[in-house]
Amino acid sequence: MALRDLLAPKSEIPAPVFLGLSLFAIATLFGGWCLLTYGHLVRPDFLAPPDAVALAGWKRLGNLSLLENIWASLSVIMTGFLLASVLAVPLGVLMGSFQAARALLEPITGFMRYLPVSALIPLLILWIGIGFEEKVTVIFLGTFFQQLILISDVSARVSKDLIDCSYTLGANRRQVVTRVLFPACMPGVMDNLRVTMGWAWTYLVVAELVAANSGLGYMILNAMRGLFTDVILLGVFTIGILGLMTDTLFKLLRRVLLPWSATF
Amino acid sequence: MPTLTIEDVTVRFETKGRRPVTALDDIRLTVEDKAFSVIVGPSGCGKSTLLRLAAGLFDCTSGRLALDGETIRGPSADRGMVFQSYTLFPWLTVEKNVRFGLSLKGLPAERQKAVAAEMIAAVGLTGFEQAYPQHLSGGMMQRVALARALANGPKILLMDEPFGALDSQTRQLMQALLLDIWEKNHKTVLFITHDIDEAIFLGDVVHVMTARPGRIKKSIPIDIPRPRAMETLTSPEFMAVKREILALMHDEAVLADRSAAGG
Numbered sequence: 121m122a123l124r125d126l127l128a129p130k131s132e133i134p135a136p137v138f139l140g141l142s143l144f145a146i147a148t149l150f151g152g153w154c155l156l157t158y159g160h161l162v163r164p165d166f167l168a169p170p171d172a173v174a175l176a177g178w179k180r181l182g183n184l185s186l187l188e189n190i191w192a193s194l195s196v197i198m199t200g201f202l203l204a205s206v207l208a209v210p211l212g213v214l215m216g217s218f219q220a221a222r223a224l225l226e227p228i229t230g231f232m233r234y235l236p237v238s239a240l241i242p243l244l245i246l247w248i249g250i251g252f253e254e255k256v257t258v259i260f261l262g263t264f265f266q267q268l269i270l271i272s273d274v275s276a277r278v279s280k281d282l283i284d285c286s287y288t289l290g291a292n293r294r295q296v297v298t299r300v301l302f303p304a305c306m307p308g309v310m311d312n313l314r315v316t317m318g319w320a321w322t323y324l325v326v327a328e329l330v331a332a333n334s335g336l337g338y339m340i341l342n343a344m345r346g347l348f349t350d351v352i353l354l355g356v357f358t359i360g361i362l363g364l365m366t367d368t369l370f371k372l373l374r375r376v377l378l379p380w381s382a383t384f
Numbered sequence: 385m386p387t388l389t390i391e392d393v394t395v396r397f398e399t400k401g402r403r404p405v406t407a408l409d410d411i412r413l414t415v416e417d418k419a420f421s422v423i424v425g426p427s428g429c430g431k432s433t434l435l436r437l438a439a440g441l442f443d444c445t446s447g448r449l450a451l452d453g454e455t456i457r458g459p460s461a462d463r464g465m466v467f468q469s470y471t472l473f474p475w476l477t478v479e480k481n482v483r484f485g486l487s488l489k490g491l492p493a494e495r496q497k498a499v500a501a502e503m504i505a506a507v508g509l510t511g512f513e514q515a516y517p518q519h520l521s522g523g524m525m526q527r528v529a530l531a532r533a534l535a536n537g538p539k540i541l542l543m544d545e546p547f548g549a550l551d552s553q554t555r556q557l558m559q560a561l562l563l564d565i566w567e568k569n570h571k572t573v574l575f576i577t578h579d580i581d582e583a584i585f586l587g588d589v590v591h592v593m594t595a596r597p598g599r600i601k602k603s604i605p606i607d608i609p610r611p612r613a614m615e616t617l618t619s620p621e622f623m624a625v626k627r628e629i630l631a632l633m634h635d636e637a638v639l640a641d642r643s644a645a646g647g
Contacts, residue, residue, distance in 0.1 A: 279469065279471070281467050281469045281471050282471050282473070284436075284439075284441050284459075284465075284467075285465065285467055285471040286484075287439075287440075287441065287458075287459035288439050288440075288441070288459050288460075288461070288463060288464060288465040288533075288542075289461060289464070289484055289485040289488065289532065289533075289536060290460065290461030290485050290488045290489060290536060291488055295488060299488075300473065303473070303475045304473075304474075304475075306475070378475070379516075380474055380475045380476075380516040380517075380518065381474065381475070381518070382518050
Protein backbone atom coordinates (compact mmCIF):
# COMPACT_ATOMS: atom_id res chain seq x y z
CA MET A 121 0.00 0.00 0.00
CA ALA A 122 1.53 3.24 -1.11
CA LEU A 123 1.65 6.20 1.26
CA ARG A 124 -0.18 8.41 -1.21
CA ASP A 125 -3.21 6.10 -1.03
CA LEU A 126 -3.35 6.59 2.74
CA LEU A 127 -3.45 10.33 2.35
CA ALA A 128 -6.43 10.64 -0.02
CA PRO A 129 -9.23 12.58 1.69
CA LYS A 130 -12.46 10.72 2.55
CA SER A 131 -11.32 7.36 1.28
CA GLU A 132 -11.16 4.03 3.05
CA ILE A 133 -7.91 2.59 4.34
CA PRO A 134 -7.38 -1.12 5.12
CA ALA A 135 -8.52 -2.21 8.60
CA PRO A 136 -5.06 -3.46 9.72
CA VAL A 137 -3.52 -0.10 8.78
CA PHE A 138 -6.25 1.70 10.73
CA LEU A 139 -5.66 -0.48 13.79
CA GLY A 140 -1.91 -0.14 13.42
CA LEU A 141 -2.07 3.66 13.38
CA SER A 142 -4.33 3.67 16.45
CA LEU A 143 -1.97 1.38 18.37
CA PHE A 144 0.96 3.52 17.26
CA ALA A 145 -0.65 6.63 18.79
CA ILE A 146 -1.26 4.87 22.10
CA ALA A 147 2.23 3.36 22.13
CA THR A 148 3.80 6.75 21.47
CA LEU A 149 1.97 8.36 24.36
CA PHE A 150 2.77 5.45 26.67
CA GLY A 151 6.38 5.36 25.46
CA GLY A 152 6.78 9.06 26.17
CA TRP A 153 5.44 8.56 29.66
CA CYS A 154 7.91 5.68 30.28
CA LEU A 155 10.79 7.72 28.88
CA LEU A 156 10.04 10.71 31.12
CA THR A 157 9.63 8.64 34.29
CA TYR A 158 12.03 5.69 33.96
CA GLY A 159 14.60 7.90 32.25
CA HIS A 160 14.52 10.10 35.39
CA LEU A 161 13.76 13.15 33.29
CA VAL A 162 11.08 14.22 35.81
CA ARG A 163 10.70 13.60 39.54
CA PRO A 164 8.20 10.89 40.63
CA ASP A 165 6.18 13.40 42.68
CA PHE A 166 5.78 15.43 39.46
CA LEU A 167 4.80 12.47 37.27
CA ALA A 168 4.47 8.94 38.67
CA PRO A 169 5.73 6.03 36.52
CA PRO A 170 3.27 3.48 35.08
CA ASP A 171 4.09 0.75 37.59
CA ALA A 172 3.40 3.09 40.52
CA VAL A 173 -0.04 3.88 39.06
CA ALA A 174 -0.74 0.18 38.57
CA LEU A 175 0.35 -0.55 42.13
CA ALA A 176 -1.80 2.27 43.52
CA GLY A 177 -4.75 0.80 41.60
CA TRP A 178 -4.07 -2.70 42.86
CA LYS A 179 -3.87 -1.52 46.48
CA ARG A 180 -7.07 0.50 46.27
CA LEU A 181 -8.89 -2.33 44.58
CA GLY A 182 -7.75 -4.63 47.40
CA ASN A 183 -9.08 -2.42 50.21
CA LEU A 184 -12.16 -1.60 48.06
CA SER A 185 -11.61 2.17 48.38
CA LEU A 186 -11.37 2.59 44.59
CA LEU A 187 -14.63 0.71 44.09
CA GLU A 188 -16.31 2.80 46.78
CA ASN A 189 -15.20 6.00 45.07
CA ILE A 190 -16.34 4.68 41.66
CA TRP A 191 -19.70 3.80 43.13
CA ALA A 192 -20.02 7.22 44.79
CA SER A 193 -19.35 8.93 41.45
CA LEU A 194 -21.45 6.58 39.34
CA SER A 195 -24.51 6.82 41.59
CA VAL A 196 -24.34 10.63 41.43
CA ILE A 197 -23.90 10.82 37.68
CA MET A 198 -26.56 8.21 36.92
CA THR A 199 -29.15 9.79 39.20
CA GLY A 200 -28.54 13.31 37.91
CA PHE A 201 -28.40 12.24 34.29
CA LEU A 202 -31.52 10.07 34.46
CA LEU A 203 -33.54 12.79 36.20
CA ALA A 204 -32.45 15.33 33.59
CA SER A 205 -33.12 12.99 30.66
CA VAL A 206 -36.55 11.86 31.85
CA LEU A 207 -37.66 15.50 31.90
CA ALA A 208 -35.65 16.87 28.99
CA VAL A 209 -36.66 14.29 26.38
CA PRO A 210 -40.44 14.90 26.45
CA LEU A 211 -40.09 18.63 27.08
CA GLY A 212 -37.50 19.00 24.31
CA VAL A 213 -39.64 17.14 21.79
CA LEU A 214 -42.61 19.38 22.63
CA MET A 215 -40.47 22.52 22.62
CA GLY A 216 -39.20 21.78 19.11
CA SER A 217 -42.65 21.25 17.63
CA PHE A 218 -45.05 23.41 19.63
CA GLN A 219 -44.69 27.18 19.53
CA ALA A 220 -46.41 27.47 22.92
CA ALA A 221 -43.91 25.12 24.58
CA ARG A 222 -41.07 27.02 22.93
CA ALA A 223 -42.39 30.36 24.19
CA LEU A 224 -42.60 28.98 27.73
CA LEU A 225 -39.22 27.29 27.85
CA GLU A 226 -36.93 29.25 25.58
CA PRO A 227 -36.27 32.34 27.75
CA ILE A 228 -35.13 30.20 30.68
CA THR A 229 -33.14 27.71 28.62
CA GLY A 230 -31.54 30.44 26.57
CA PHE A 231 -30.24 32.00 29.78
CA MET A 232 -29.25 28.80 31.51
CA ARG A 233 -27.44 27.12 28.64
CA TYR A 234 -24.58 29.64 28.64
CA LEU A 235 -24.32 29.72 32.40
CA PRO A 236 -21.53 27.42 33.58
CA VAL A 237 -22.98 25.25 36.32
CA SER A 238 -19.74 25.68 38.26
CA ALA A 239 -20.88 29.25 38.88
CA LEU A 240 -23.88 27.90 40.74
CA ILE A 241 -21.94 25.47 42.94
CA PRO A 242 -21.32 27.92 45.82
CA LEU A 243 -25.03 28.70 45.96
CA LEU A 244 -25.93 25.02 45.81
CA ILE A 245 -23.51 24.25 48.67
CA LEU A 246 -25.17 26.96 50.78
CA TRP A 247 -28.59 25.58 49.99
CA ILE A 248 -28.08 21.83 49.95
CA GLY A 249 -24.65 21.15 51.47
CA ILE A 250 -21.90 19.02 49.95
CA GLY A 251 -23.60 15.63 49.95
CA PHE A 252 -25.16 13.42 47.32
CA GLU A 253 -28.08 15.78 46.61
CA GLU A 254 -25.85 18.75 45.85
CA LYS A 255 -23.79 16.84 43.30
CA VAL A 256 -26.90 15.33 41.69
CA THR A 257 -28.26 18.87 41.36
CA VAL A 258 -25.04 20.00 39.68
CA ILE A 259 -25.27 17.17 37.14
CA PHE A 260 -28.96 17.85 36.61
CA LEU A 261 -28.53 21.57 35.98
CA GLY A 262 -25.47 20.97 33.83
CA THR A 263 -27.16 18.51 31.49
CA PHE A 264 -30.89 19.32 31.56
CA PHE A 265 -30.81 22.64 29.72
CA GLN A 266 -28.30 21.41 27.16
CA GLN A 267 -30.42 18.34 26.48
CA LEU A 268 -33.52 20.48 26.18
CA ILE A 269 -31.98 22.67 23.46
CA LEU A 270 -30.41 19.78 21.54
CA ILE A 271 -33.56 17.65 21.62
CA SER A 272 -35.79 20.54 20.66
CA ASP A 273 -33.59 20.97 17.56
CA VAL A 274 -34.05 17.28 16.75
CA SER A 275 -37.80 17.67 17.10
CA ALA A 276 -37.88 20.83 14.98
CA ARG A 277 -36.12 18.97 12.18
CA VAL A 278 -38.78 16.25 11.88
CA SER A 279 -40.19 16.78 8.40
CA LYS A 280 -43.51 18.57 8.12
CA ASP A 281 -44.50 16.18 5.33
CA LEU A 282 -44.17 13.24 7.72
CA ILE A 283 -46.60 14.94 10.09
CA ASP A 284 -48.98 15.99 7.29
CA CYS A 285 -48.88 12.49 5.87
CA SER A 286 -49.93 11.06 9.24
CA TYR A 287 -52.95 13.36 9.27
CA THR A 288 -54.02 12.16 5.81
CA LEU A 289 -53.77 8.59 7.12
CA GLY A 290 -56.36 9.49 9.74
CA ALA A 291 -54.19 10.33 12.75
CA ASN A 292 -55.47 12.90 15.24
CA ARG A 293 -53.15 15.36 16.98
CA ARG A 294 -52.48 13.14 19.96
CA GLN A 295 -51.62 10.20 17.69
CA VAL A 296 -49.36 12.40 15.58
CA VAL A 297 -47.40 13.32 18.70
CA THR A 298 -47.22 9.88 20.30
CA ARG A 299 -47.00 7.66 17.23
CA VAL A 300 -45.05 9.84 14.80
CA LEU A 301 -43.27 12.79 16.39
CA PHE A 302 -41.74 10.89 19.33
CA PRO A 303 -40.50 7.86 17.41
CA ALA A 304 -39.15 10.12 14.66
CA CYS A 305 -37.06 11.95 17.29
CA MET A 306 -35.56 8.85 18.90
CA PRO A 307 -32.31 8.47 16.92
CA GLY A 308 -31.45 12.14 17.47
CA VAL A 309 -32.42 11.86 21.13
CA MET A 310 -30.10 8.89 21.64
CA ASP A 311 -27.19 10.65 19.93
CA ASN A 312 -27.63 13.74 22.05
CA LEU A 313 -27.99 11.79 25.28
CA ARG A 314 -24.66 10.19 24.45
CA VAL A 315 -23.06 13.59 23.93
CA THR A 316 -24.50 15.09 27.12
CA MET A 317 -23.38 12.03 29.11
CA GLY A 318 -19.83 13.10 28.32
CA TRP A 319 -20.56 16.56 29.68
CA ALA A 320 -22.11 15.04 32.81
CA TRP A 321 -18.73 13.45 33.63
CA THR A 322 -17.10 16.88 33.41
CA TYR A 323 -19.62 18.43 35.78
CA LEU A 324 -19.29 15.51 38.18
CA VAL A 325 -15.56 15.98 38.56
CA VAL A 326 -15.98 19.74 38.92
CA ALA A 327 -18.53 19.21 41.68
CA GLU A 328 -16.31 16.69 43.45
CA LEU A 329 -13.21 18.85 43.17
CA VAL A 330 -14.97 21.83 44.72
CA ALA A 331 -16.57 20.06 47.63
CA ALA A 332 -17.08 16.40 48.36
CA ASN A 333 -16.25 13.68 50.80
CA SER A 334 -16.23 10.75 48.39
CA GLY A 335 -15.97 10.01 44.68
CA LEU A 336 -13.22 9.98 42.06
CA GLY A 337 -12.82 13.76 41.95
CA TYR A 338 -12.44 13.80 45.72
CA MET A 339 -9.83 11.02 45.47
CA ILE A 340 -7.87 13.08 42.94
CA LEU A 341 -8.01 16.25 45.02
CA ASN A 342 -6.94 14.40 48.19
CA ALA A 343 -3.99 12.83 46.37
CA MET A 344 -2.86 16.27 45.19
CA ARG A 345 -2.48 17.42 48.80
CA GLY A 346 0.09 14.66 49.40
CA LEU A 347 1.74 14.96 45.94
CA PHE A 348 0.61 11.38 45.15
CA THR A 349 0.70 11.73 41.38
CA ASP A 350 0.21 7.97 41.04
CA VAL A 351 -3.22 8.23 42.67
CA ILE A 352 -4.10 11.32 40.62
CA LEU A 353 -3.31 9.44 37.42
CA LEU A 354 -5.24 6.43 38.70
CA GLY A 355 -8.29 8.66 39.17
CA VAL A 356 -7.88 10.19 35.72
CA PHE A 357 -7.56 6.79 34.03
CA THR A 358 -10.54 5.42 35.94
CA ILE A 359 -12.73 8.31 34.79
CA GLY A 360 -11.50 7.88 31.22
CA ILE A 361 -12.29 4.17 31.21
CA LEU A 362 -15.74 4.69 32.80
CA GLY A 363 -16.47 7.39 30.21
CA LEU A 364 -15.45 5.07 27.40
CA MET A 365 -17.67 2.34 28.84
CA THR A 366 -20.76 4.57 29.05
CA ASP A 367 -20.13 5.77 25.51
CA THR A 368 -19.92 2.20 24.24
CA LEU A 369 -23.07 1.36 26.19
CA PHE A 370 -24.95 4.19 24.45
CA LYS A 371 -23.78 3.05 21.02
CA LEU A 372 -24.89 -0.49 21.84
CA LEU A 373 -28.26 0.70 23.17
CA ARG A 374 -28.90 2.62 19.98
CA ARG A 375 -28.12 -0.40 17.86
CA VAL A 376 -30.39 -2.64 19.94
CA LEU A 377 -33.28 -0.21 20.51
CA LEU A 378 -33.27 1.53 17.12
CA PRO A 379 -32.19 -1.11 14.61
CA TRP A 380 -34.16 0.71 11.90
CA SER A 381 -32.10 3.88 11.97
CA ALA A 382 -28.96 4.08 9.88
CA THR A 383 -25.92 3.88 12.10
CA PHE A 384 -22.63 5.60 11.54
CA MET B 385 -71.74 11.76 -9.56
CA PRO B 386 -68.86 14.21 -9.08
CA THR B 387 -66.82 13.60 -5.96
CA LEU B 388 -64.44 16.46 -5.34
CA THR B 389 -65.68 19.95 -6.11
CA ILE B 390 -63.50 23.03 -5.89
CA GLU B 391 -65.72 26.11 -5.84
CA ASP B 392 -64.31 29.61 -6.44
CA VAL B 393 -61.25 28.90 -4.32
CA THR B 394 -58.78 31.70 -3.72
CA VAL B 395 -55.63 31.57 -1.62
CA ARG B 396 -53.77 34.73 -0.77
CA PHE B 397 -50.56 34.87 1.26
CA GLU B 398 -50.08 37.96 3.37
CA THR B 399 -46.45 38.75 4.09
CA LYS B 400 -45.48 41.64 6.30
CA GLY B 401 -44.19 44.62 4.39
CA ARG B 402 -44.95 43.08 0.98
CA ARG B 403 -47.86 43.03 -1.37
CA PRO B 404 -50.10 40.04 -0.73
CA VAL B 405 -49.44 37.20 -3.17
CA THR B 406 -52.39 35.51 -4.82
CA ALA B 407 -51.34 31.88 -5.11
CA LEU B 408 -54.68 30.57 -6.35
CA ASP B 409 -57.21 32.79 -8.05
CA ASP B 410 -60.85 31.77 -8.20
CA ILE B 411 -60.30 28.11 -9.04
CA ARG B 412 -63.33 26.17 -10.17
CA LEU B 413 -62.86 22.49 -10.80
CA THR B 414 -64.80 19.26 -10.57
CA VAL B 415 -62.94 16.01 -10.11
CA GLU B 416 -65.23 13.37 -11.59
CA ASP B 417 -65.94 10.17 -9.73
CA LYS B 418 -63.74 7.21 -10.73
CA ALA B 419 -61.74 9.40 -13.08
CA PHE B 420 -58.02 9.98 -13.22
CA SER B 421 -57.65 13.77 -13.16
CA VAL B 422 -54.30 15.43 -13.59
CA ILE B 423 -53.28 19.01 -12.94
CA VAL B 424 -50.20 20.12 -14.84
CA GLY B 425 -48.53 23.44 -14.42
CA PRO B 426 -45.19 25.22 -14.07
CA SER B 427 -43.47 25.23 -10.70
CA GLY B 428 -44.85 27.91 -8.42
CA CYS B 429 -48.31 27.88 -10.00
CA GLY B 430 -49.91 26.79 -6.76
CA LYS B 431 -50.83 23.26 -7.82
CA SER B 432 -49.40 21.73 -4.66
CA THR B 433 -51.29 24.29 -2.60
CA LEU B 434 -54.47 23.21 -4.36
CA LEU B 435 -53.81 19.57 -3.48
CA ARG B 436 -53.10 20.45 0.14
CA LEU B 437 -56.42 22.28 0.27
CA ALA B 438 -58.13 19.11 -0.95
CA ALA B 439 -56.27 17.09 1.68
CA GLY B 440 -57.45 19.54 4.34
CA LEU B 441 -53.89 20.38 5.36
CA PHE B 442 -54.41 24.02 4.48
CA ASP B 443 -57.29 26.52 4.46
CA CYS B 444 -58.32 28.66 1.53
CA THR B 445 -58.80 32.41 1.86
CA SER B 446 -62.20 32.20 0.21
CA GLY B 447 -64.29 29.60 -1.59
CA ARG B 448 -65.14 26.04 -0.70
CA LEU B 449 -63.92 22.51 -1.34
CA ALA B 450 -66.27 19.61 -0.89
CA LEU B 451 -66.12 15.85 -1.15
CA ASP B 452 -69.48 14.29 -2.07
CA GLY B 453 -71.11 17.59 -1.18
CA GLU B 454 -69.59 17.68 2.28
CA THR B 455 -67.34 20.68 2.93
CA ILE B 456 -63.73 19.72 3.60
CA ARG B 457 -62.63 20.72 7.08
CA GLY B 458 -59.25 19.37 8.06
CA PRO B 459 -57.53 16.17 6.96
CA SER B 460 -59.20 12.79 7.01
CA ALA B 461 -58.52 9.19 6.04
CA ASP B 462 -61.19 9.72 3.31
CA ARG B 463 -58.60 11.58 1.30
CA GLY B 464 -55.37 9.61 1.04
CA MET B 465 -52.26 11.39 -0.10
CA VAL B 466 -48.91 10.41 -1.60
CA PHE B 467 -46.18 13.03 -1.24
CA GLN B 468 -43.22 13.83 -3.44
CA SER B 469 -40.86 13.56 -0.47
CA TYR B 470 -40.32 10.19 1.15
CA THR B 471 -42.78 9.98 4.00
CA LEU B 472 -42.52 6.38 5.15
CA PHE B 473 -42.11 5.98 8.89
CA PRO B 474 -38.52 4.77 9.13
CA TRP B 475 -39.13 2.94 12.43
CA LEU B 476 -41.83 0.74 10.93
CA THR B 477 -41.38 -2.19 8.56
CA VAL B 478 -43.02 -2.10 5.14
CA GLU B 479 -45.95 -4.09 6.51
CA LYS B 480 -46.38 -1.90 9.60
CA ASN B 481 -46.20 1.21 7.42
CA VAL B 482 -49.02 -0.09 5.22
CA ARG B 483 -51.04 -1.05 8.31
CA PHE B 484 -50.56 2.34 9.97
CA GLY B 485 -53.90 3.89 8.96
CA LEU B 486 -55.80 0.70 9.74
CA SER B 487 -54.21 0.43 13.17
CA LEU B 488 -55.33 4.01 13.90
CA LYS B 489 -58.86 2.89 13.12
CA GLY B 490 -58.45 0.02 15.57
CA LEU B 491 -59.11 -2.75 13.05
CA PRO B 492 -58.40 -6.30 14.31
CA ALA B 493 -54.80 -7.36 13.69
CA GLU B 494 -55.80 -10.23 11.40
CA ARG B 495 -57.79 -7.89 9.18
CA GLN B 496 -54.93 -5.39 9.11
CA LYS B 497 -52.51 -8.11 8.05
CA ALA B 498 -54.81 -9.33 5.28
CA VAL B 499 -55.30 -5.84 3.82
CA ALA B 500 -51.59 -5.06 4.08
CA ALA B 501 -50.65 -8.30 2.31
CA GLU B 502 -53.10 -7.53 -0.48
CA MET B 503 -51.83 -3.97 -0.97
CA ILE B 504 -48.18 -4.99 -0.80
CA ALA B 505 -48.88 -7.60 -3.45
CA ALA B 506 -50.68 -5.00 -5.61
CA VAL B 507 -47.56 -2.79 -5.67
CA GLY B 508 -45.34 -5.81 -6.30
CA LEU B 509 -43.43 -5.82 -3.04
CA THR B 510 -44.35 -9.24 -1.68
CA GLY B 511 -41.28 -10.57 0.11
CA PHE B 512 -40.29 -7.14 1.45
CA GLU B 513 -42.90 -7.02 4.24
CA GLN B 514 -40.34 -7.07 7.04
CA ALA B 515 -37.82 -4.69 5.44
CA TYR B 516 -37.25 -1.25 6.94
CA PRO B 517 -37.51 1.81 4.65
CA GLN B 518 -33.78 2.55 4.92
CA HIS B 519 -33.12 -0.62 2.91
CA LEU B 520 -35.51 0.31 0.07
CA SER B 521 -34.85 2.25 -3.12
CA GLY B 522 -36.71 5.48 -3.86
CA GLY B 523 -39.13 3.73 -6.23
CA MET B 524 -39.85 1.01 -3.68
CA MET B 525 -40.52 3.60 -0.98
CA GLN B 526 -43.05 5.36 -3.19
CA ARG B 527 -44.74 2.03 -3.91
CA VAL B 528 -45.09 1.44 -0.17
CA ALA B 529 -46.45 4.98 0.24
CA LEU B 530 -49.03 4.20 -2.46
CA ALA B 531 -49.96 0.89 -0.80
CA ARG B 532 -50.26 2.66 2.55
CA ALA B 533 -52.61 5.30 1.12
CA LEU B 534 -54.73 2.68 -0.67
CA ALA B 535 -54.93 0.39 2.38
CA ASN B 536 -57.11 3.00 4.09
CA GLY B 537 -59.70 2.65 1.30
CA PRO B 538 -59.91 6.42 0.69
CA LYS B 539 -62.67 7.96 -1.45
CA ILE B 540 -60.08 9.90 -3.40
CA LEU B 541 -56.33 9.53 -3.84
CA LEU B 542 -54.36 12.78 -3.92
CA MET B 543 -50.91 12.51 -5.46
CA ASP B 544 -48.44 15.39 -5.22
CA GLU B 545 -45.73 14.75 -7.85
CA PRO B 546 -45.18 11.32 -6.29
CA PHE B 547 -42.60 10.28 -8.87
CA GLY B 548 -40.87 13.66 -9.07
CA ALA B 549 -37.78 12.52 -7.14
CA LEU B 550 -37.27 9.31 -9.15
CA ASP B 551 -35.02 8.76 -12.16
CA SER B 552 -36.81 8.63 -15.51
CA GLN B 553 -36.67 4.81 -15.96
CA THR B 554 -38.10 4.21 -12.49
CA ARG B 555 -40.67 6.92 -13.08
CA GLN B 556 -41.96 5.15 -16.21
CA LEU B 557 -42.20 1.87 -14.33
CA MET B 558 -44.10 3.58 -11.54
CA GLN B 559 -46.52 5.22 -13.98
CA ALA B 560 -47.26 1.86 -15.58
CA LEU B 561 -47.73 0.28 -12.14
CA LEU B 562 -50.06 3.06 -11.03
CA LEU B 563 -52.19 2.71 -14.17
CA ASP B 564 -52.25 -1.04 -13.70
CA ILE B 565 -53.63 -0.66 -10.17
CA TRP B 566 -56.01 2.08 -11.25
CA GLU B 567 -57.49 -0.03 -14.11
CA LYS B 568 -58.44 -2.59 -11.47
CA ASN B 569 -60.07 -0.35 -8.84
CA HIS B 570 -60.93 2.89 -10.71
CA LYS B 571 -60.23 4.92 -7.62
CA THR B 572 -60.87 8.66 -8.03
CA VAL B 573 -57.43 10.23 -8.43
CA LEU B 574 -56.22 13.81 -8.44
CA PHE B 575 -52.62 13.82 -9.60
CA ILE B 576 -50.28 16.82 -9.68
CA THR B 577 -47.24 17.01 -11.95
CA HIS B 578 -45.17 19.43 -13.99
CA ASP B 579 -44.26 16.64 -16.45
CA ILE B 580 -46.53 16.92 -19.53
CA ASP B 581 -45.82 13.36 -20.75
CA GLU B 582 -46.75 11.99 -17.36
CA ALA B 583 -49.95 14.04 -17.28
CA ILE B 584 -51.17 12.82 -20.70
CA PHE B 585 -50.05 9.23 -20.17
CA LEU B 586 -51.97 8.90 -16.90
CA GLY B 587 -54.97 11.18 -17.15
CA ASP B 588 -58.56 10.99 -18.29
CA VAL B 589 -58.47 14.75 -18.16
CA VAL B 590 -55.59 17.20 -17.86
CA HIS B 591 -56.15 20.61 -16.28
CA VAL B 592 -53.47 23.08 -17.35
CA MET B 593 -52.67 25.71 -14.74
CA THR B 594 -51.23 29.20 -15.17
CA ALA B 595 -48.79 30.74 -12.76
CA ARG B 596 -49.11 33.83 -10.55
CA PRO B 597 -51.94 33.96 -9.94
CA GLY B 598 -52.68 30.26 -10.27
CA ARG B 599 -55.70 29.68 -12.49
CA ILE B 600 -57.00 26.77 -14.51
CA LYS B 601 -56.25 27.81 -18.08
CA LYS B 602 -57.82 24.90 -19.87
CA SER B 603 -59.18 21.45 -19.14
CA ILE B 604 -58.33 18.94 -21.87
CA PRO B 605 -60.05 15.55 -21.99
CA ILE B 606 -57.60 12.80 -23.00
CA ASP B 607 -59.35 10.33 -25.29
CA ILE B 608 -56.40 8.02 -25.79
CA PRO B 609 -57.76 4.49 -25.28
CA ARG B 610 -56.79 2.40 -22.27
CA PRO B 611 -54.93 0.31 -21.32
CA ARG B 612 -52.08 2.60 -22.24
CA ALA B 613 -48.54 1.38 -22.67
CA MET B 614 -45.12 2.70 -23.63
CA GLU B 615 -46.22 2.88 -27.30
CA THR B 616 -48.86 5.41 -26.27
CA LEU B 617 -46.09 7.94 -25.68
CA THR B 618 -45.26 8.05 -29.39
CA SER B 619 -48.77 7.75 -30.84
CA PRO B 620 -50.17 10.58 -33.03
CA GLU B 621 -53.02 11.35 -30.58
CA PHE B 622 -50.51 11.69 -27.76
CA MET B 623 -48.37 14.02 -29.83
CA ALA B 624 -51.35 16.18 -30.75
CA VAL B 625 -52.37 16.67 -27.13
CA LYS B 626 -48.79 17.25 -26.11
CA ARG B 627 -48.40 19.97 -28.74
CA GLU B 628 -51.50 21.73 -27.44
CA ILE B 629 -50.38 21.61 -23.80
CA LEU B 630 -46.84 22.65 -24.68
CA ALA B 631 -48.18 25.72 -26.46
CA LEU B 632 -50.36 26.62 -23.47
CA MET B 633 -47.46 26.16 -21.06
CA HIS B 634 -45.04 28.04 -23.30
CA ASP B 635 -47.23 31.17 -23.30
CA GLU B 636 -47.32 30.86 -19.55
CA ALA B 637 -43.58 30.48 -19.18
CA VAL B 638 -43.02 33.60 -21.27
CA LEU B 639 -45.54 35.57 -19.21
CA ALA B 640 -44.11 34.36 -15.93
CA ASP B 641 -40.60 35.23 -17.06
CA ARG B 642 -41.67 38.72 -18.08
CA SER B 643 -43.52 39.40 -14.86
CA ALA B 644 -40.52 38.16 -12.89
CA ALA B 645 -38.24 40.50 -14.86
CA GLY B 646 -40.63 43.41 -14.39
CA GLY B 647 -40.63 42.74 -10.63
